[in-house]
Amino acid sequence: MNSSHSFLKVVISLVAVTMVSFAIVNATYALSIKSTVFSPTILKVYTNGVDVNQKEWGPTHYVANLGTTEQKNKKKYYTASFYENRTRNMTSFGGMILNFSNPNKSTIRFNFSLNDGSKKIWKVGNQQFVAFKEKKDKYWESSQAEYGAISIPKGFDGQIYIPFSSLNKEQNKLNLSNIKSWGVSFTLNANQQRRVIFGDFSLVNKRFSFKANKILDQLIIGDDFVQIPVAQSSIAEYTIRSAYKGQPKPVFKMASDLSGVSISKRGTLSISKPIKPQTIRILALSPDGSRSSKAIHLYESWTAHRKASDGVPYKIPNVNQVKSPMHVDSFLVNNRFMHWMRVAIVSTMIILTLIYFWCRRMTIKRYHN
Structure with a gap:
């Protein structure tokens, strides 16, 4: 009796361990990117044909209406940039996170850049990734830059993660110890109006950034x-x-x-x-x-x-x-x-075959008689 009870306990234990293991293997978890909040100096504005109407202005929260009209030079695209002009050492960090809302009825074209004092301005390159996370969602979603910009979908309200590795895909290395300025930019077509809301900046430690990139860079x-x-x-x-x-x-x-x-x-x-x-x-x-x-x-x-x-x-x-x-x-x-x-054809063939063998059998039978 004791042996049967012991055997039953072993079976139950194995089933329980199997079910727990199966649950662990098939579980999904929400990636948490730890970051350090920082307050930049109030961002400056640079435009090449975009009218900027500042509604709320920093240092951690920015709201602006952007607009373009038909210009004499008839460019295809116009840019408004918001940047901090201050030297920073970012060697301990591997990325930046900022809050962003797109209340418009269509996408916004966006990019992020760093200036390390060299002749090159480092931007998120084509086919390189950034990640989005809606406020109502717990999962990050990777997206890639195309045609020199990142498309932020209409109605988006959440966080954007920009890994510095997406700025550094050439032989020349980005010098994070001497960042002269950093900023965000928005690209508009002619006769286009956009409202942008962004802020709450934070920097991601290199170790956490490497962990996040390993999962999100797909x-x-x-x-x-x-x-x-x-x-x-x-x-x-x-x-x-x-x-x-x-x-x-x-x-x-x-x-x-x-x-x-x-x-x-x-x-x-x-x-x-x-x-x-x-x-x-x-x-x-x-x-x-x-x-x-x-x-x-x-x-x-x-x-x-x-x-x-x-x-x-x-x-x-x-x-x-x-x-x-x-x-x-x-x-x-x-x-x-x-x-x-x-x-009908198959049935006819079967019937004719049966008649043939029946007739043959009757013929042989008469011959022997």
């Missing part, structure tokens, strides 16, 4: 532009580029559901039907709960709305729009009709 690699199919479907492949080996592979998913558009866990994006041109976002979810995101611009084919001189559209028709060159009754090519025809 970027989605693949096409930025994908054509909407004119017939059949469009397919694009995406992979993950990790700066550190041995990291668990993330799985892909859509940031939001969209009819006709899907992505497999391994990163195959499929567009199965014509949809409106738009920008979509895909996510790569890591087991630790962190995410990477990428914006993909869906565009129409040049043939979508064009016609030849005789009025015939260039657009390739779908299969169901192509008329058959053979004038065959639809009933005769119906799937159900074809199925029953196959059944």
Whole structure:
């Protein structure tokens, strides 16, 4: 009796340990980036065609309305920069965190820079990462700079983490011991209005920054532009580029559901039907709960709305729009009709085969008699 009780206890213990181990392995945790708050001197403003209307001004909280008008030089882009002009030693730090809100109805193009006294101004480079964390969310989401800026989505309200390693991808090393100035900049098009709210700056210790970078520096690699199919479907492949080996592979998913558009866990994006041109976002979810995101611009084919001189559209028709060159009754090519025809033919062959063997057997029997 005691032995059976002991055996039962062992079984229960093994089951409990297995369940706990399974829970630990499959649990996700929210990455916490520890930082040290600092108060800079009041930021100065530099613009090249952007009107800045200061609403609230520092030293730790900034609100401004930015606007551009059509300029005589007709530049494509205009920039407003907010910077601290003070020498600092940042060798103990590996990144900066700041609060940011985008109350606008569209994205804001943003960048961060350091000036170490050399001729080069260090900015977040293309294909380098930063991370966002919404106030309502506990997970960080990585994103990459494209076309010289970081796109902050509309409605974003939270923190932005800028690793200094994303500024330092060339042979020349960034000298953090002699930072002459640092700042944030916003890029606008002509005749564009934006409201920016940012502040609450903090610096991330190098050790904590290295730990965060190891988890967050995973970027989605693949096409930025994908054509909407004119017939059949469009397919694009995406992979993950990790700066550190041995990291668990993330799985892909859509940031939001969209009819006709899907992505497999391994990163195959499929567009199965014509949809409106738009920008979509895909996510790569890591087991630790962190995410990477990428914006993909869906565009129409040049043939979508064009016609030849005789009025015939260039657009390739779908299969169901192509008329058959053979004038065959639809009933005769119906799937159900074809199925029953196959059944009838097979049944007839079986019956004829059975009749053949029966006749052969009767012939042999008569011969012997």
